Amino acid sequence: KAQQYGVTPQSVDFNDWYNEVVKKADLADNSPVAGAMVVKPYGSALWENIVRWLDDRFKATGHESLIFPTLIPMNFITREADHVEGFAPELFTVTKIGTEELAEPYVMRPTSETIIGHMWSGWLNSYRDLPFLHYQWGSVFRAELRTKAFLRTSEFYWHEGHTAHADEAEARAEVRMILDLYHEFCRDVLALPVVRGEKSASERFAGAVSTYSIEGMMRDGKALQSGTSHYLGQAFSRAFDVKFQTREQKEDFAHTTSWAISSRIIGALIMTHGDDAGLMMPPNIAPIQVVIVPVGRKDNFDEMVAEGERLAAQLAQNGVRVKVDKRDGVTNGFKYNDWELKGIPVRIELGPRDLEAGVVVVKNRNSGEKETLERDLAVGGMAERLEGIQAWLLQRATDFMLDNTVTVDNYDDFKAAIEAGKWVRAFHCGEPESEKAIKDETKATVRNVPLDDAEFFAEREEGGVCFHTGKPAAYGKRILFGRQY
Amino acid sequence: KAQQYGVTPQSVDFNDWYNEVVKKADLADNSPVAGAMVVKPYGSALWENIVRWLDDRFKATGHESLIFPTLIPMNFITREADHVEGFAPELFTVTKIGTEELAEPYVMRPTSETIIGHMWSGWLNSYRDLPFLHYQWGSVFRAELRTKAFLRTSEFYWHEGHTAHADEAEARAEVRMILDLYHEFCRDVLALPVVRGEKSASERFAGAVSTYSIEGMMRDGKALQSGTSHYLGQAFSRAFDVKFQTREQKEDFAHTTSWAISSRIIGALIMTHGDDAGLMMPPNIAPIQVVIVPVGRKDNFDEMVAEGERLAAQLAQNGVRVKVDKRDGVTNGFKYNDWELKGIPVRIELGPRDLEAGVVVVKNRNSGEKETLERDLAVGGMAERLEGIQAWLLQRATDFMLDNTVTVDNYDDFKAAIEAGKWVRAFHCGEPESEKAIKDETKATVRNVPLDDAEFFAEREEGGVCFHTGKPAAYGKRILFGRQY
Ligand SMILES: [Zn+2]
């Protein structure tokens, strides 16, 4: 009977668990468009919170939003050779308007470096115009065969940051600043511990000089690349003639960057914080932090709802995002299950006898802990309770990541660890052929080379030989391997 | 020399004035994609303010945001006959992914009634599930040959509201509630007086039973339809099988509505509030309400900038959106002109002698009035000053609309009035053939039939015959004609 309400346990089938949670928690649904999803109200409210936090930070760090067209002339995409190679097979292509064939087709943007480069070329004259610190929110389109809500969809949602600078140092500082901003957002808002690092050459963005990522571990041990920040050098500037007069009156091409966090991050959040009962939504991003369930019988249900709304008003006044479950005609068990599945951090039950006694029953979604508290104490202590839940989630995820990462020095141990769903820290020679052979055999790839000041896995070690080829290790430290989403 | 900085005066060429203002005020630029624009930082900041105000109100009135796919299967569009007739020639059509031809093409949404109807059909079972109060923000795509930034672009930005109800009365109440919300937004936030009314049959949305609009008058006398709210009856529900079990255990189709305000509203704002010097941004929506221009010489410029920032901090603390113009190497004249063109409601000049005297020079963009004020008074009185400017703008636009609307009773007077760039109030028989003949000859169309409680032009009059056909008048009142954007 619990099964009837609930979802397949994570331990039975993580994939089924994920798909059921997405649907039953009202996050997203399938659509009739190949590979595209429909984001439902709870998922949309979550995404809006994510957008708002990031948008405020982009503005606070001096960036400006713009809106570029969704369509891009096909010949723009083909102008940067690595770029087209990366995206060509996935491009939705517009060949007609009405019944009229277009002489030059358009593609629906898979990313906007090209058209933004084209526009910049018209806007840029002198070093005084730089930097351009631009970003936009919108959809991008990359055809996917096997889709999975939030994680892999043909249309997904993101911001794409695009900046142009007079020199490499300033551009690289931007790339790093954004990577750190992403890391802070994941840690402090989403309670996601992530490893900051640089991608290996084979895993770079199509057209980039350096790609940095943040990588998180899902509860099945797989990695999810949760954000990227690229230094693009002058490649796109050369392709789109983004040049300027330098302080020294010479002509130079701008050094550009791009960076993104997409709606995939919602997938990361679900797969990091869930348990067998469903989601656990981090309080700092939760659309609803506290749900009040009035527990009445037919004759006093309305009265209990009214009382619930009074309590909600008190909590809202303290800045808590709160909802009263006023549904009639469904059981309390159904309601409890529903809110647990949706991962509301705190549930308050309010019954007639509690009301008389001046108490409420408070239950934390994360620990299952249930307490009967004086009403004023419950209200006054809510902010601290939510902070506690936020910290608990980050700690659980961090412990899980550390517990499931192993250090290996030979290929047999590597394969065993990967097969067991772990991340691996190992020395590697840095050769793309070796990476490819490892990937073909184990499905594991280099997640990243942790930065020296990343909080996890950053230690430098002397010497070391590649666990795979036996050649001298590159990077001066162990790097991170894992299977990925 | 003023001309070098400035724009073509409105009286010389309103169209040139508009295009130059859009570009020089950094609102938007042309793009390499047929008919699509690029919205630049100032335009984007303005749009974000519009989005935030409306979004807060949609949520406050119980609506939920969702995200539906940008693509729609071609066969959805063709399913509702009137709908496809309205949109077919304008549809951007995706026929390929990579090099692979699609068996069934997709169109880029011109609006989303069809795909939303399809999804609702899967979500709706019982009257208990209703109403659905949904909306989404995003782009839509309708090919345009002659484009004009914000007003007529192949890709534009909007919210589209979509709601489903158990009966007609509730659906019609929603349509009206939204129309009133739009009217309030235009009046109180954008300082745009608009006429609420119902469209004639020939001007209805493709597929609607009733279309309501708000119409504003631009400074060249043309009308701009600034928002629409449609009662769609059961047409889309029948086409997409959006049915439910009623309270009486019968089966019925939902009554649906849709409504939108788009990025066209920015065009309305520009063309209502401008003058020969450029824009006048209403304070309640202005990205920047006050600009501080430090007026120093080389030896004390930095000091004046620092002082400007102290002043800005004081204003910001009072909730004023303020910017300090720190640009070095451009003249004060250039700066003044630039901010006037952008329509910043209030400019504060801060010079070394003012600083000594404890005063600042404050200039209102709307009236050109300039005062020297004690600094504390300028800060303390800023909120009231901004309110005054907001009210001034609404009053100017209202006077202009009323002054340029004439009442006529015969076709000769009608033609003369339309030719002179006026709106016309007249009795009309309601026949589509007559509307078409009038449009062919004069380019004027029925703007709307003002609602009985609209604040402008709502008076009922007994009798009356059509100024065009001499037949008995429909509607029981004079209706509104004009040329439109
Ligand atoms: Zn190797």
Ligand SMILES: [Zn+2]
């Ligand atoms: Zn007539």
